[in-house]
Amino acid sequence: MAKLTAFARGIAGTVFRPGDPKYEKRREVYAAKFAAHPALIVQPANIQDIQTSLNFANSNHLPLAIRCGGHSYAGYSTCEGGLVLDMSSFRSMTIAADKSRVRLGGGMLCGAVEIETAKAGLATVLGQCPSVGVGGFLLGGGVGPLMSKYGLGCDNILGAELVLADGHQVKANEDENPDLYWAIRGGGGNFGIVTAFDVTLHPVSNVFAGIITLESADPRTFLRAFRDFLPTAPDELTLIALMSAEPKHKPQIDIQVCYVGESAEGEKALAPLRHHSAVVHDTVKSRPYLELEQMVPADIPPSYDEHCSGFFREFDDTRIEVLADAFLSAPCRVDCFLIHLHGAVTRVPVAATAFPLRRDGIGCDVAAYWKPPDGQQAASRWIEALKTKLPVDEDGNYVNVMEREGENGVRRAYGANYMRLQHIKARYDPHNLFSLNQNIRPAG
Ligand SMILES: Cc1cc2nc3c(=O)[nH]c(=O)nc-3n(C[C@H](O)[C@H](O)[C@H](O)COP(=O)(O)OP(=O)(O)OC[C@H]3O[C@@H](n4cnc5c(N)ncnc54)[C@H](O)[C@@H]3O)c2cc1C
Structure with a gap:
């Protein structure tokens, strides 16, 4: 106790402890x-506070969790009885004079970045939820509506500044x-605490974008419509679909489309999907990119859910059958993101960055939502049953949508890149201080 008090006194920023009035909200x-x-x-409040905190966690064998936006599905931005390093004071942002790049503090939230870049007619690749942190988003990969044209969030990282496990400050760039x-x-x-990212900016103002909703008593109808459309999508077009179902409601799919280019070209590219007989709602039009990004509310409350995820190169009839059957028998509200990976995302060679999914295909992220005290069992049973039936590719998963899947899950996710990651981990964090994450075990 005296140790904690002495540590807190040495911190220039803020320390919240159990019993403090703001502790409950902050946790x-x-x-x-x-x-x-x-x-x-x-x-x-500064780099020294980060160094002092790492040293304190290390020398007292405290679990250490790093938090930016706090959206980790696996709950890795908190820990029982340990130290949470909450980066929310690192929220500065500076657009370079030539507008080619922006420097983002390691605690920035995506929504705030998008508001500021939009004022200059610019954007970088961020996701669909304003309260997601750039820290977790960029470091894990980063899928969003601009990716098929401009690459993943992580493909747009030009460099970063980090504090390593031993307290050293380093830069990482080419x-x-x-x-x-x-x-x-x-x-x-x-690998370390990122205090700042430099990322590429693109001239983006209006896009041809919105949501196309398809509804059907049988989800096979709209899943096939979505699947059959994908091979025709040009690089300018990103599609992220959200299929949802709940007991006593017709299943539906909301396909978020974003065409970065001339509206007339976008109209042409999207026509086959928009004219499908299952379409019940269509909001696609030319609109400011920021408007598309702000369709998801900024304030997403904590949620109780169970997840499973995977990647499929082929969205074949077997997978459609399995998903459709599962969604028709869901015991609670369930949804499934189907993320179309193609274009600029898959033209990067798999060995060029740590991000493993560089083949055309679908990233799939299924969630079953429950309410305490007793909804978890049914949701969890449904997810477990789906996992056993849904054939996902053996290697490759998106770590940002994984739950706690252990060493094998992480190894499978990174596939061919895992071994190289282990060696780099051994060099920069040999004692695995940063272990509360989709953890890469240091080599040796
Ligand atoms: C509602 C919601 C919407 C989402 N939408 C999208 C989307 O559109 N696209 C997409 O790709 N993903 C999306 N995700 C997934 C999201 O990318 C991941 O959950 C991501 O890890 C969240 O980042 P965070 O900073 O908010 O989370 P946190 O829980 O704060 O951080 C997650 C992990 O990132 C690491 N980390 C964060 N900041 C730093 C830092 N500064 N230095 C070092 N390590 C750091 C830590 O290991 C931490 O455990 C969404 C998630 C949710 C819950």
Whole structure:
């Protein structure tokens, strides 16, 4: 106790401890089932606070969790009895004079970045939820409506500044620590605390975009419509579909489309999908990109859910059957993101960055939502049954949508890149101080 008090006194930023008036609010994370009681939540004001916190966690053998937006599905941005390093004071952002890049503090949230870049007619590749942190988003990969044209969020990282496990400050870019630069583009929070990212900006103002909703008593109808359309999608077009179902409601799919280019070309590209007989709603039009990004509310409350995820190169009839059958027998509200990976995302060679999914295909992320005290069992049973039936590719998964799947799950997710990641981990974090994440075990 005296140690904690002395540590807190040495921090220039803010420290929240159990019993403090703001502690209960500060310990909340998106994944409500993992909400824990950290001994300390530290909001560092500067690099020295980060170094002091790493040293304290290390020398007292405290679990250490890093938080940016707090949206980890696996609840890795909190820990029981440990130290949470909450990066929310690192929220500065500077657009370069030539507008080619922006420097983002390691605690920025995506929504705030998009508002500021939009004022300059610019955007970088971010996701669909304003309260997701750039930290987790960029480090794990980063899928969003601009990716098929401009690459993943991580493909747009030009460089970063980090504090390593031993307290050293380093830069990672093409010229300085290129191995670390390779690893942070997809390798998650395994290598150090990122205090700043430099990312590429693109001239984006209006896009041809919106949501196309298809409804049917049988989800096979709209899943096939979605699948059959995908091969025709040009690089300018990103599609992220959300299929949802709940007992006593007709299943539906909301396909978020974003065409970055001339509206007339977008109209042409989307026509086959928009004219499908199952379409019940269509909001696609020319609109400011920011408007599309703000369709998801900024304030997403903590949620109780169970997840499974995977990648399929072929969205074949077997997978459609399995998903459709599962969604027709869902015991609770369920949904499934189907993320179309193609274009600029899959033209990057798999060995060029740590991010493993560089083949055309679908990233799939299924969630079953429940309410305490007793909804978890049914949701979990449904997810487990789906996992046994849904054939996902053996290697490759998107770590940002994985739950806690252990060493084998992480190894499978990174596939061919895992071994190289292990060697880089051994160099920068040999004792695995940064272990609360989709963890890469240090080599040796
Ligand atoms: C509602 C919702 C919407 C989402 N939408 C999208 C989407 O559109 N596209 C997409 O790709 N993903 C999306 N995701 C998934 C999201 O990318 C991941 O959950 C991501 O990890 C969240 O980042 P965060 O900073 O908010 O989370 P946190 O829980 O704060 O961080 C997650 C992990 O990232 C690491 N980390 C974060 N910041 C730093 C830092 N500064 N330095 C070092 N390590 C750090 C840590 O290991 C931490 O455990 C969504 C998730 C939710 C819950």
